[in-house]
Amino acid sequence: xxxxxxxxxxxxxxxxxxxxxxxxxxxxxxxxxxxxxxxxxxxxxxxxxxxxxxxxxxxxxxxxxxxxxxxxxxxxxxxxxxxxxxxxxxxxxxxxxxxxxxxxxxxxxxxxxxxxxxxxxxxxxxxxxxxxxxxxxxxxxxxxxxxxxxxxxxxxxxxxxxxxxxxxxxxxxxxxxxxxxxxxxxxxxxxxxxxxxxxxxxxxxxxxxxxxxxxxxxxxxxxxxxxxxxxxxxxx
Amino acid sequence: xxxxxxxxxxxxxxxxxxxxxxxxxxxxxxxxxxxxxxxxxxxxxxxxxxxxxxxxxxxxxxxxxxxxxxxxxxxxxxxxxxxxxxxxxxxxxxxxxxxxxxxxxxxxxxxxxxxxxxxxxxxxxxxxxxxxxxxxxxxxxxxxxxxxxxxxxxxxxxxxxxxxxxxxxxxxxxxxxxxxxxxxxxxxxxxxxxxxxxxxxxxxxxxxxxxxxxxxxxxxxxxxxxxxxxxxxxxxxxxxxxxxxxxxxxxxxxxxxxxxxxxxxxxxxxxxxxxxxxxxx
Numbered sequence: 001x002x003x004x005x006x007x008x009x010x011x012x013x014x015x016x017x018x019x020x021x022x023x024x025x026x027x028x029x030x031x032x033x034x035x036x037x038x039x040x041x042x043x044x045x046x047x048x049x050x051x052x053x054x055x056x057x058x059x060x061x062x063x064x065x066x067x068x069x070x071x072x073x074x075x076x077x078x079x080x081x082x083x084x085x086x087x088x089x090x091x092x093x094x095x096x097x098x099x100x101x102x103x104x105x106x107x108x109x110x111x112x113x114x115x116x117x118x119x120x121x122x123x124x125x126x127x128x129x130x131x132x133x134x135x136x137x138x139x140x141x142x143x144x145x146x147x148x149x150x151x152x153x154x155x156x157x158x159x160x161x162x163x164x165x166x167x168x169x170x171x172x173x174x175x176x177x178x179x180x181x182x183x184x185x186x187x188x189x190x191x192x193x194x195x196x197x198x199x200x201x202x203x204x205x206x207x208x209x210x211x212x213x214x215x216x217x218x219x220x221x222x223x224x225x226x227x228x229x230x231x232x233x234x235x236x
Numbered sequence: 237x238x239x240x241x242x243x244x245x246x247x248x249x250x251x252x253x254x255x256x257x258x259x260x261x262x263x264x265x266x267x268x269x270x271x272x273x274x275x276x277x278x279x280x281x282x283x284x285x286x287x288x289x290x291x292x293x294x295x296x297x298x299x300x301x302x303x304x305x306x307x308x309x310x311x312x313x314x315x316x317x318x319x320x321x322x323x324x325x326x327x328x329x330x331x332x333x334x335x336x337x338x339x340x341x342x343x344x345x346x347x348x349x350x351x352x353x354x355x356x357x358x359x360x361x362x363x364x365x366x367x368x369x370x371x372x373x374x375x376x377x378x379x380x381x382x383x384x385x386x387x388x389x390x391x392x393x394x395x396x397x398x399x400x401x402x403x404x405x406x407x408x409x410x411x412x413x414x415x416x417x418x419x420x421x422x423x424x425x426x427x428x429x430x431x432x433x434x435x436x437x438x439x440x441x442x443x444x445x446x447x448x449x450x451x452x453x454x455x456x457x458x459x460x461x462x463x464x465x466x467x468x469x470x471x472x473x474x475x476x477x478x479x480x481x482x483x484x485x486x487x488x489x490x491x492x493x494x495x496x497x498x499x500x501x502x503x504x505x506x507x508x509x510x511x512x513x514x515x516x517x
Contacts, residue, residue: 070376
Protein backbone atom coordinates (compact mmCIF):
# COMPACT_ATOMS: atom_id res chain seq x y z
CA UNK A 1 0.00 0.00 0.00
CA UNK A 2 1.65 3.24 -1.15
CA UNK A 3 1.13 6.73 0.27
CA UNK A 4 2.73 9.94 -0.96
CA UNK A 5 5.33 11.30 1.46
CA UNK A 6 5.75 15.06 1.61
CA UNK A 7 9.25 15.18 3.13
CA UNK A 8 11.91 12.91 4.59
CA UNK A 9 10.40 12.70 8.08
CA UNK A 10 6.99 12.15 6.62
CA UNK A 11 8.40 9.15 4.74
CA UNK A 12 8.84 7.39 8.10
CA UNK A 13 5.24 8.12 9.07
CA UNK A 14 4.14 6.84 5.70
CA UNK A 15 5.92 3.56 6.45
CA UNK A 16 3.90 3.30 9.66
CA UNK A 17 0.67 4.06 7.79
CA UNK A 18 1.54 1.35 5.27
CA UNK A 19 2.23 -1.15 8.03
CA UNK A 20 -1.27 -0.50 9.39
CA UNK A 21 -2.88 -0.94 5.97
CA UNK A 22 -0.79 -4.04 5.22
CA UNK A 23 -1.69 -5.53 8.63
CA UNK A 24 2.00 -5.90 9.50
CA UNK A 25 1.90 -5.80 13.29
CA UNK A 26 5.61 -6.49 13.85
CA UNK A 27 6.68 -3.77 11.45
CA UNK A 28 4.33 -1.25 13.03
CA UNK A 29 5.64 -2.07 16.51
CA UNK A 30 9.30 -1.83 15.33
CA UNK A 31 8.67 1.52 13.65
CA UNK A 32 6.97 2.86 16.76
CA UNK A 33 9.98 1.80 18.86
CA UNK A 34 12.35 3.43 16.35
CA UNK A 35 10.38 6.70 16.51
CA UNK A 36 10.59 6.70 20.28
CA UNK A 37 14.34 5.98 20.27
CA UNK A 38 15.01 8.62 17.60
CA UNK A 39 12.94 11.09 19.66
CA UNK A 40 10.75 11.88 16.70
CA UNK A 41 7.53 13.83 17.13
CA UNK A 42 5.14 11.27 18.68
CA UNK A 43 2.00 13.27 17.97
CA UNK A 44 2.95 13.45 14.30
CA UNK A 45 3.65 9.72 14.28
CA UNK A 46 0.15 9.08 15.56
CA UNK A 47 -1.55 11.61 13.27
CA UNK A 48 0.44 11.09 10.07
CA UNK A 49 1.22 7.43 10.60
CA UNK A 50 -1.52 5.59 12.47
CA UNK A 51 -4.51 7.84 11.84
CA UNK A 52 -3.53 8.23 8.19
CA UNK A 53 -3.21 4.46 7.85
CA UNK A 54 -6.59 3.80 9.43
CA UNK A 55 -8.21 6.46 7.26
CA UNK A 56 -6.97 4.52 4.23
CA UNK A 57 -8.27 1.28 5.78
CA UNK A 58 -11.67 2.98 6.12
CA UNK A 59 -11.57 3.91 2.43
CA UNK A 60 -10.71 0.35 1.45
CA UNK A 61 -13.56 -0.92 3.61
CA UNK A 62 -15.97 1.48 2.02
CA UNK A 63 -14.88 0.50 -1.48
CA UNK A 64 -15.48 -3.18 -0.69
CA UNK A 65 -11.82 -4.17 -0.86
CA UNK A 66 -11.52 -4.71 2.88
CA UNK A 67 -14.10 -6.35 5.11
CA UNK A 68 -14.70 -6.52 8.87
CA UNK A 69 -11.96 -9.11 9.53
CA UNK A 70 -9.42 -6.85 7.75
CA UNK A 71 -10.67 -3.79 9.59
CA UNK A 72 -10.28 -5.48 12.97
CA UNK A 73 -6.78 -6.75 12.27
CA UNK A 74 -5.67 -3.30 11.02
CA UNK A 75 -7.09 -1.84 14.21
CA UNK A 76 -5.06 -4.33 16.27
CA UNK A 77 -1.92 -3.27 14.40
CA UNK A 78 -2.69 0.37 15.09
CA UNK A 79 -3.34 -0.30 18.78
CA UNK A 80 -0.07 -2.19 19.21
CA UNK A 81 1.92 0.76 17.82
CA UNK A 82 -0.25 3.24 19.69
CA UNK A 83 0.49 1.50 23.01
CA UNK A 84 4.20 2.03 22.41
CA UNK A 85 3.89 5.63 21.24
CA UNK A 86 1.39 6.82 23.85
CA UNK A 87 3.78 6.10 26.73
CA UNK A 88 6.12 8.72 25.30
CA UNK A 89 3.64 11.47 24.58
CA UNK A 90 4.48 14.96 25.86
CA UNK A 91 3.09 15.84 29.30
CA UNK A 92 0.03 17.63 27.95
CA UNK A 93 -0.64 14.36 26.14
CA UNK A 94 -2.45 13.66 22.93
CA UNK A 95 -5.15 16.06 21.96
CA UNK A 96 -8.24 14.55 20.43
CA UNK A 97 -10.32 16.11 17.68
CA UNK A 98 -13.51 15.52 19.64
CA UNK A 99 -15.16 13.40 22.32
CA UNK A 100 -17.80 10.79 21.64
CA UNK A 101 -19.89 8.65 23.97
CA UNK A 102 -21.18 5.53 22.27
CA UNK A 103 -23.33 2.54 23.22
CA UNK A 104 -26.12 0.15 22.28
CA UNK A 105 -29.48 1.18 23.72
CA UNK A 106 -31.14 -0.60 26.66
CA UNK A 107 -32.68 -3.97 25.89
CA UNK A 108 -30.31 -4.68 23.03
CA UNK A 109 -27.24 -6.83 23.55
CA UNK A 110 -25.99 -6.82 19.95
CA UNK A 111 -22.80 -4.85 19.73
CA UNK A 112 -20.79 -5.87 16.68
CA UNK A 113 -21.92 -2.85 14.67
CA UNK A 114 -21.38 -0.48 17.58
CA UNK A 115 -17.90 -1.93 18.22
CA UNK A 116 -16.91 -1.36 14.61
CA UNK A 117 -18.18 2.21 14.63
CA UNK A 118 -16.35 2.90 17.92
CA UNK A 119 -13.15 1.44 16.52
CA UNK A 120 -13.31 3.48 13.32
CA UNK A 121 -14.09 6.73 15.15
CA UNK A 122 -11.29 6.10 17.66
CA UNK A 123 -8.83 5.41 14.87
CA UNK A 124 -9.90 8.67 13.24
CA UNK A 125 -8.30 10.55 16.14
CA UNK A 126 -11.32 11.04 18.39
CA UNK A 127 -11.66 10.17 22.07
CA UNK A 128 -14.34 7.51 22.48
CA UNK A 129 -16.04 6.36 25.66
CA UNK A 130 -17.66 3.04 24.85
CA UNK A 131 -20.49 2.35 27.29
CA UNK A 132 -21.04 -1.13 25.88
CA UNK A 133 -24.42 -2.69 25.28
CA UNK A 134 -27.81 -2.57 27.03
CA UNK A 135 -27.20 1.05 28.11
CA UNK A 136 -30.06 2.95 29.76
CA UNK A 137 -31.07 6.43 28.50
CA UNK A 138 -30.17 7.80 31.94
CA UNK A 139 -26.64 6.42 31.69
CA UNK A 140 -26.13 7.84 28.19
CA UNK A 141 -26.94 11.31 29.49
CA UNK A 142 -24.98 11.08 32.74
CA UNK A 143 -21.87 9.69 31.07
CA UNK A 144 -22.01 12.23 28.24
CA UNK A 145 -22.09 15.08 30.76
CA UNK A 146 -19.26 13.62 32.83
CA UNK A 147 -17.13 12.89 29.76
CA UNK A 148 -17.81 16.34 28.35
CA UNK A 149 -18.78 14.67 25.09
CA UNK A 150 -19.49 16.45 21.83
CA UNK A 151 -21.54 13.61 20.42
CA UNK A 152 -23.77 10.88 21.81
CA UNK A 153 -23.80 7.94 19.39
CA UNK A 154 -26.51 5.32 19.89
CA UNK A 155 -26.98 2.06 18.05
CA UNK A 156 -29.57 -0.71 18.00
CA UNK A 157 -30.28 -3.81 15.98
CA UNK A 158 -33.80 -4.42 17.20
CA UNK A 159 -37.04 -2.73 16.21
CA UNK A 160 -38.33 -3.44 19.72
CA UNK A 161 -35.65 -1.29 21.38
CA UNK A 162 -35.24 1.56 18.91
CA UNK A 163 -37.93 3.68 20.56
CA UNK A 164 -35.78 3.91 23.69
CA UNK A 165 -33.35 6.07 21.69
CA UNK A 166 -36.01 8.77 21.74
CA UNK A 167 -35.94 8.63 25.53
CA UNK A 168 -32.31 9.79 25.50
CA UNK A 169 -33.30 12.86 23.51
CA UNK A 170 -36.29 13.44 25.74
CA UNK A 171 -34.06 13.24 28.82
CA UNK A 172 -31.59 15.73 27.31
CA UNK A 173 -34.43 18.15 26.63
CA UNK A 174 -35.89 17.68 30.09
CA UNK A 175 -32.55 18.52 31.69
CA UNK A 176 -31.95 21.44 29.34
CA UNK A 177 -28.86 19.75 27.91
CA UNK A 178 -30.09 19.24 24.37
CA UNK A 179 -27.96 21.97 22.77
CA UNK A 180 -24.84 20.62 24.46
CA UNK A 181 -24.73 17.35 22.52
CA UNK A 182 -25.24 16.21 18.97
CA UNK A 183 -27.09 12.90 18.85
CA UNK A 184 -26.10 10.48 16.11
CA UNK A 185 -27.99 7.19 15.69
CA UNK A 186 -27.62 4.09 13.56
CA UNK A 187 -28.39 0.38 13.27
CA UNK A 188 -30.46 -1.99 11.18
CA UNK A 189 -33.98 -0.73 12.07
CA UNK A 190 -32.93 2.95 11.92
CA UNK A 191 -33.58 5.24 8.98
CA UNK A 192 -33.42 8.97 8.28
CA UNK A 193 -37.20 9.07 8.68
CA UNK A 194 -36.93 7.49 12.13
CA UNK A 195 -34.09 9.82 13.11
CA UNK A 196 -36.17 12.83 12.08
CA UNK A 197 -39.21 11.50 13.90
CA UNK A 198 -37.45 11.19 17.26
CA UNK A 199 -35.45 14.38 16.83
CA UNK A 200 -31.97 12.90 16.45
CA UNK A 201 -29.44 15.20 14.78
CA UNK A 202 -27.76 12.67 12.53
CA UNK A 203 -28.39 9.25 11.08
CA UNK A 204 -25.40 7.17 10.02
CA UNK A 205 -26.07 4.42 7.52
CA UNK A 206 -22.88 2.47 8.21
CA UNK A 207 -19.55 2.65 10.05
CA UNK A 208 -17.69 4.80 7.53
CA UNK A 209 -20.69 7.08 7.26
CA UNK A 210 -20.58 7.45 11.06
CA UNK A 211 -16.92 8.47 10.97
CA UNK A 212 -17.60 10.97 8.19
CA UNK A 213 -20.45 12.47 10.19
CA UNK A 214 -18.42 12.71 13.37
CA UNK A 215 -15.79 14.59 11.41
CA UNK A 216 -18.43 16.96 9.99
CA UNK A 217 -20.09 17.52 13.37
CA UNK A 218 -16.78 18.36 15.03
CA UNK A 219 -15.81 20.68 12.17
CA UNK A 220 -19.11 22.56 12.49
CA UNK A 221 -18.76 22.67 16.28
CA UNK A 222 -15.21 24.04 16.08
CA UNK A 223 -16.25 26.62 13.49
CA UNK A 224 -19.12 27.75 15.73
CA UNK A 225 -16.75 27.92 18.69
CA UNK A 226 -14.33 30.07 16.68
CA UNK A 227 -17.11 32.35 15.56
CA UNK A 228 -18.33 32.72 19.15
CA UNK A 229 -14.79 33.59 20.27
CA UNK A 230 -14.54 36.22 17.53
CA UNK A 231 -17.88 37.73 18.56
CA UNK A 232 -16.72 37.82 22.18
CA UNK A 233 -13.47 39.54 21.12
CA UNK A 234 -15.41 42.10 19.08
CA UNK A 235 -17.74 42.73 22.03
CA UNK A 236 -14.74 43.50 24.22
CA UNK B 237 -30.74 -11.19 -9.40
CA UNK B 238 -27.40 -9.84 -8.18
CA UNK B 239 -25.99 -11.79 -5.25
CA UNK B 240 -25.94 -9.15 -2.55
CA UNK B 241 -29.36 -7.79 -3.38
CA UNK B 242 -30.87 -11.29 -3.43
CA UNK B 243 -29.71 -11.79 0.13
CA UNK B 244 -30.42 -8.24 1.24
CA UNK B 245 -33.96 -8.21 -0.14
CA UNK B 246 -34.93 -11.41 1.62
CA UNK B 247 -36.59 -10.68 4.93
CA UNK B 248 -36.69 -13.21 7.77
CA UNK B 249 -39.97 -14.48 9.13
CA UNK B 250 -40.00 -14.19 12.93
CA UNK B 251 -39.36 -17.33 14.93
CA UNK B 252 -41.87 -18.38 17.57
CA UNK B 253 -39.33 -19.08 20.34
CA UNK B 254 -41.10 -19.99 23.57
CA UNK B 255 -43.86 -17.43 23.20
CA UNK B 256 -46.98 -18.63 24.95
CA UNK B 257 -45.16 -20.95 27.34
CA UNK B 258 -44.57 -20.14 30.98
CA UNK B 259 -41.12 -19.15 32.21
CA UNK B 260 -40.70 -22.23 34.40
CA UNK B 261 -41.39 -24.39 31.37
CA UNK B 262 -38.57 -23.13 29.19
CA UNK B 263 -35.93 -22.60 31.86
CA UNK B 264 -35.14 -26.31 31.88
CA UNK B 265 -36.53 -27.16 28.46
CA UNK B 266 -33.65 -29.51 27.56
CA UNK B 267 -33.65 -31.42 30.88
CA UNK B 268 -34.51 -34.77 29.26
CA UNK B 269 -35.91 -36.34 26.11
CA UNK B 270 -39.35 -36.64 27.73
CA UNK B 271 -39.32 -32.99 28.78
CA UNK B 272 -38.29 -31.85 25.29
CA UNK B 273 -41.07 -33.84 23.66
CA UNK B 274 -43.66 -32.63 26.17
CA UNK B 275 -42.78 -29.00 25.38
CA UNK B 276 -42.46 -29.62 21.64
CA UNK B 277 -46.04 -30.91 21.60
CA UNK B 278 -47.20 -27.90 23.60
CA UNK B 279 -45.49 -25.49 21.20
CA UNK B 280 -46.94 -27.37 18.24
CA UNK B 281 -50.46 -26.96 19.64
CA UNK B 282 -49.92 -23.29 20.52
CA UNK B 283 -48.70 -22.51 17.03
CA UNK B 284 -51.27 -24.77 15.39
CA UNK B 285 -48.39 -26.34 13.57
CA UNK B 286 -48.67 -29.67 11.71
CA UNK B 287 -45.25 -30.82 12.93
CA UNK B 288 -42.89 -30.84 15.91
CA UNK B 289 -40.05 -28.37 15.71
CA UNK B 290 -36.78 -29.19 17.45
CA UNK B 291 -34.80 -27.68 19.10
CA UNK B 292 -36.40 -24.56 20.59
CA UNK B 293 -33.49 -22.21 19.91
CA UNK B 294 -30.38 -21.80 17.75
CA UNK B 295 -27.72 -22.52 20.32
CA UNK B 296 -27.97 -26.22 21.17
CA UNK B 297 -25.04 -27.45 19.05
CA UNK B 298 -22.84 -24.62 20.29
CA UNK B 299 -23.90 -25.39 23.85
CA UNK B 300 -22.99 -29.04 23.37
CA UNK B 301 -19.60 -27.86 22.06
CA UNK B 302 -19.06 -25.77 25.18
CA UNK B 303 -20.84 -22.42 24.70
CA UNK B 304 -22.56 -20.87 27.71
CA UNK B 305 -26.24 -20.27 26.97
CA UNK B 306 -28.47 -18.41 29.39
CA UNK B 307 -32.18 -19.11 29.19
CA UNK B 308 -33.40 -16.44 31.55
CA UNK B 309 -35.47 -14.58 29.01
CA UNK B 310 -38.02 -15.55 26.43
CA UNK B 311 -35.29 -15.78 23.82
CA UNK B 312 -32.06 -17.32 25.11
CA UNK B 313 -28.77 -15.44 25.10
CA UNK B 314 -25.15 -16.40 24.69
CA UNK B 315 -22.51 -15.43 27.19
CA UNK B 316 -19.07 -15.56 25.64
CA UNK B 317 -16.01 -16.68 27.50
CA UNK B 318 -13.30 -14.19 26.59
CA UNK B 319 -11.31 -15.73 23.76
CA UNK B 320 -12.56 -19.24 24.35
CA UNK B 321 -9.34 -21.08 23.46
CA UNK B 322 -10.43 -24.48 24.79
CA UNK B 323 -12.54 -25.18 21.75
CA UNK B 324 -9.38 -25.46 19.66
CA UNK B 325 -8.15 -28.40 21.69
CA UNK B 326 -11.29 -30.40 22.35
CA UNK B 327 -14.43 -30.84 20.30
CA UNK B 328 -17.03 -32.84 22.23
CA UNK B 329 -19.18 -35.49 20.63
CA UNK B 330 -22.58 -33.96 19.83
CA UNK B 331 -24.39 -37.26 20.30
CA UNK B 332 -22.99 -37.65 23.81
CA UNK B 333 -23.17 -34.02 25.01
CA UNK B 334 -26.13 -32.09 26.33
CA UNK B 335 -28.49 -30.76 25.12
CA UNK B 336 -28.09 -32.48 21.73
CA UNK B 337 -28.00 -35.90 23.40
CA UNK B 338 -31.44 -35.27 24.93
CA UNK B 339 -32.74 -33.93 21.63
CA UNK B 340 -31.84 -37.22 19.96
CA UNK B 341 -33.49 -39.02 22.85
CA UNK B 342 -36.63 -36.94 22.32
CA UNK B 343 -36.66 -37.86 18.63
CA UNK B 344 -36.35 -41.52 19.58
CA UNK B 345 -39.40 -41.23 21.86
CA UNK B 346 -41.68 -39.73 19.20
CA UNK B 347 -43.30 -42.08 16.74
CA UNK B 348 -46.44 -40.25 15.61
CA UNK B 349 -45.81 -36.64 14.64
CA UNK B 350 -43.38 -35.58 11.92
CA UNK B 351 -40.35 -33.67 13.20
CA UNK B 352 -38.46 -30.77 11.70
CA UNK B 353 -34.91 -30.77 13.04
CA UNK B 354 -33.36 -27.32 12.85
CA UNK B 355 -29.60 -27.13 12.82
CA UNK B 356 -27.04 -24.36 12.50
CA UNK B 357 -24.42 -24.24 9.78
CA UNK B 358 -20.80 -24.64 10.93
CA UNK B 359 -19.83 -20.95 10.67
CA UNK B 360 -22.70 -19.85 12.90
CA UNK B 361 -21.86 -22.51 15.47
CA UNK B 362 -18.32 -21.15 15.54
CA UNK B 363 -19.68 -17.62 15.92
CA UNK B 364 -21.61 -18.80 18.98
CA UNK B 365 -18.44 -20.32 20.42
CA UNK B 366 -16.03 -17.46 19.76
CA UNK B 367 -16.93 -13.86 20.46
CA UNK B 368 -17.62 -12.43 16.97
CA UNK B 369 -14.95 -9.70 17.03
CA UNK B 370 -12.43 -12.32 18.03
CA UNK B 371 -13.70 -14.75 15.41
CA UNK B 372 -13.47 -12.17 12.63
CA UNK B 373 -9.85 -11.46 13.60
CA UNK B 374 -9.05 -15.16 13.61
CA UNK B 375 -10.30 -15.44 10.02
CA UNK B 376 -7.37 -13.19 9.06
CA UNK B 377 -4.81 -14.17 11.65
CA UNK B 378 -5.26 -17.93 11.74
CA UNK B 379 -7.28 -19.07 8.71
CA UNK B 380 -5.83 -22.58 8.78
CA UNK B 381 -6.72 -22.98 12.45
CA UNK B 382 -10.28 -21.79 11.82
CA UNK B 383 -10.65 -24.13 8.84
CA UNK B 384 -9.39 -27.05 10.91
CA UNK B 385 -11.82 -26.24 13.69
CA UNK B 386 -14.71 -25.91 11.24
CA UNK B 387 -13.82 -29.29 9.74
CA UNK B 388 -14.13 -30.84 13.20
CA UNK B 389 -17.47 -29.14 13.79
CA UNK B 390 -18.71 -30.37 10.40
CA UNK B 391 -17.74 -33.93 11.22
CA UNK B 392 -19.69 -33.81 14.47
CA UNK B 393 -22.68 -32.18 12.77
CA UNK B 394 -22.72 -34.94 10.14
CA UNK B 395 -22.81 -37.64 12.81
CA UNK B 396 -25.54 -35.78 14.71
CA UNK B 397 -27.75 -35.42 11.63
CA UNK B 398 -27.11 -39.02 10.60
CA UNK B 399 -28.23 -40.14 14.07
CA UNK B 400 -31.41 -38.04 13.75
CA UNK B 401 -32.11 -39.51 10.30
CA UNK B 402 -31.66 -43.02 11.64
CA UNK B 403 -34.17 -42.21 14.38
CA UNK B 404 -36.77 -41.28 11.77
CA UNK B 405 -36.36 -37.54 11.14
CA UNK B 406 -37.05 -36.79 7.49
CA UNK B 407 -36.89 -33.03 7.36
CA UNK B 408 -33.91 -30.98 8.43
CA UNK B 409 -33.50 -27.24 8.13
CA UNK B 410 -30.13 -25.49 8.11
CA UNK B 411 -29.62 -21.81 8.89
CA UNK B 412 -26.44 -19.76 8.98
CA UNK B 413 -27.49 -16.46 10.55
CA UNK B 414 -23.97 -15.36 11.45
CA UNK B 415 -22.46 -15.79 8.00
CA UNK B 416 -22.92 -12.43 6.34
CA UNK B 417 -21.43 -11.70 2.96
CA UNK B 418 -21.54 -8.00 3.69
CA UNK B 419 -19.51 -8.40 6.85
CA UNK B 420 -16.88 -10.93 5.86
CA UNK B 421 -16.72 -10.59 2.08
CA UNK B 422 -17.00 -13.25 -0.61
CA UNK B 423 -13.55 -14.78 -0.16
CA UNK B 424 -14.05 -15.38 3.55
CA UNK B 425 -17.62 -16.49 2.96
CA UNK B 426 -16.43 -19.17 0.57
CA UNK B 427 -13.65 -20.40 2.84
CA UNK B 428 -15.39 -20.34 6.19
CA UNK B 429 -19.14 -20.51 5.54
CA UNK B 430 -19.88 -22.04 2.13
CA UNK B 431 -17.11 -24.67 1.95
CA UNK B 432 -17.84 -26.29 5.33
CA UNK B 433 -21.59 -26.25 4.70
CA UNK B 434 -21.13 -27.69 1.22
CA UNK B 435 -18.89 -30.42 2.62
CA UNK B 436 -21.54 -31.24 5.21
CA UNK B 437 -24.28 -31.46 2.58
CA UNK B 438 -22.16 -33.66 0.32
CA UNK B 439 -21.46 -36.10 3.15
CA UNK B 440 -25.14 -36.25 4.13
CA UNK B 441 -26.60 -36.83 0.66
CA UNK B 442 -26.13 -40.65 0.75
CA UNK B 443 -28.26 -40.73 3.91
CA UNK B 444 -31.12 -38.67 2.48
CA UNK B 445 -32.91 -41.40 0.54
CA UNK B 446 -36.14 -40.61 2.36
CA UNK B 447 -35.17 -37.25 3.81
CA UNK B 448 -34.52 -33.71 2.69
CA UNK B 449 -32.38 -30.83 3.89
CA UNK B 450 -33.86 -27.36 3.66
CA UNK B 451 -31.47 -24.41 3.43
CA UNK B 452 -32.43 -20.99 4.74
CA UNK B 453 -32.53 -18.55 1.79
CA UNK B 454 -29.70 -16.61 3.41
CA UNK B 455 -27.56 -19.70 2.72
CA UNK B 456 -29.18 -21.05 -0.41
CA UNK B 457 -28.99 -17.85 -2.48
CA UNK B 458 -25.28 -17.21 -1.92
CA UNK B 459 -24.51 -20.91 -2.27
CA UNK B 460 -26.21 -21.02 -5.65
CA UNK B 461 -24.70 -17.75 -6.82
CA UNK B 462 -21.24 -19.01 -5.92
CA UNK B 463 -21.78 -22.21 -7.87
CA UNK B 464 -22.08 -24.71 -5.04
CA UNK B 465 -25.71 -25.54 -5.82
CA UNK B 466 -28.02 -25.33 -8.77
CA UNK B 467 -31.72 -24.64 -8.37
CA UNK B 468 -34.53 -26.22 -10.31
CA UNK B 469 -38.13 -25.11 -10.03
CA UNK B 470 -40.51 -27.85 -9.02
CA UNK B 471 -44.21 -27.05 -9.22
CA UNK B 472 -46.08 -28.43 -6.27
CA UNK B 473 -49.60 -28.05 -4.95
CA UNK B 474 -49.13 -27.53 -1.24
CA UNK B 475 -50.29 -24.59 0.79
CA UNK B 476 -47.64 -24.78 3.49
CA UNK B 477 -43.89 -25.23 3.58
CA UNK B 478 -43.77 -28.32 5.74
CA UNK B 479 -46.16 -30.38 3.62
CA UNK B 480 -44.03 -29.48 0.64
CA UNK B 481 -40.91 -30.53 2.52
CA UNK B 482 -42.44 -33.89 3.43
CA UNK B 483 -43.34 -34.48 -0.21
CA UNK B 484 -39.81 -33.55 -1.29
CA UNK B 485 -38.43 -35.97 1.30
CA UNK B 486 -40.35 -38.72 -0.51
CA UNK B 487 -38.69 -37.82 -3.80
CA UNK B 488 -35.55 -39.97 -4.13
CA UNK B 489 -33.96 -37.41 -6.48
CA UNK B 490 -34.29 -34.41 -4.18
CA UNK B 491 -31.81 -34.04 -1.34
CA UNK B 492 -31.59 -30.31 -0.75
CA UNK B 493 -34.15 -27.56 -1.06
CA UNK B 494 -34.18 -23.86 -0.28
CA UNK B 495 -34.83 -20.29 -1.42
CA UNK B 496 -37.94 -20.07 0.79
CA UNK B 497 -38.17 -19.47 4.52
CA UNK B 498 -39.00 -22.49 6.65
CA UNK B 499 -40.86 -20.36 9.19
CA UNK B 500 -43.31 -19.12 6.59
CA UNK B 501 -46.52 -20.89 7.56
CA UNK B 502 -48.22 -20.47 4.24
CA UNK B 503 -46.92 -19.89 0.79
CA UNK B 504 -48.82 -18.38 -2.12
CA UNK B 505 -46.30 -19.86 -4.45
CA UNK B 506 -47.10 -23.34 -5.65
CA UNK B 507 -43.53 -24.15 -6.45
CA UNK B 508 -40.45 -25.12 -4.59
CA UNK B 509 -36.83 -24.99 -5.59
CA UNK B 510 -34.82 -28.05 -5.27
CA UNK B 511 -31.09 -27.74 -5.29
CA UNK B 512 -28.65 -30.00 -6.99
CA UNK B 513 -25.27 -30.22 -5.39
CA UNK B 514 -22.69 -29.39 -8.00
CA UNK B 515 -20.05 -32.04 -8.47
CA UNK B 516 -17.21 -29.64 -8.99
CA UNK B 517 -16.66 -26.09 -7.77
